[in-house]
Amino acid sequence: MQNKIKWGRLKRIAQKISGKNVDIYGSTRMSPEIRSAVEFNGGRADIGINLKQVKNVQEVIEALAHELAHVVLGDSAHTEEHKKKWRELTDKIKVKYEEEE
Numbered sequence: 814m815q816n817k818i819k820w821g822r823l824k825r826i827a828q829k830i831s832g833k834n835v836d837i838y839g840s841t842r843m844s845p846e847i848r849s850a851v852e853f854n855g856g857r858a859d860i861g862i863n864l865k866q867v868k869n870v871q872e873v874i875e876a877l878a879h880e881l882a883h884v885v886l887g888d889s890a891h892t893e894e895h896k897k898k899w900r901e902l903t904d905k906i907k908v909k910y911e912e913e914e
């Protein structure tokens with residue numbers, strides 16, 4: 814993996830996985846204990862990434878997969894099902910991300 818984070822590619826992958834119009838925002842203003850956050854309704858999902866916590870491709874993919882698991886399940890709870898989906902999507906995003914290199 815390269816150091817450069819390809820945000821456009823991550824957005825496209827997130828859209829494919831969720832079937833929604835996804836935007837990703839980086840912020841230095843989020844609470845220090847929060848790595849990322851998501852808001853979704855209808856055909857949209859907005860994903861916030863805490864830039865003070867999430868700094869490399871690996872961490873971005875993990876944060877993105879965590880939030881997308883909420884979107885795909887339509888649930889903001891941290892259940893076992895969410896954990897499973899999170900792991901599954903982390904692997905899926907990694908593969909797709911590297912595919913396009």
Ligand SMILES: [Zn+2]
Nearest residue numbers: 879883889891
């Ligand atoms: Zn969560």
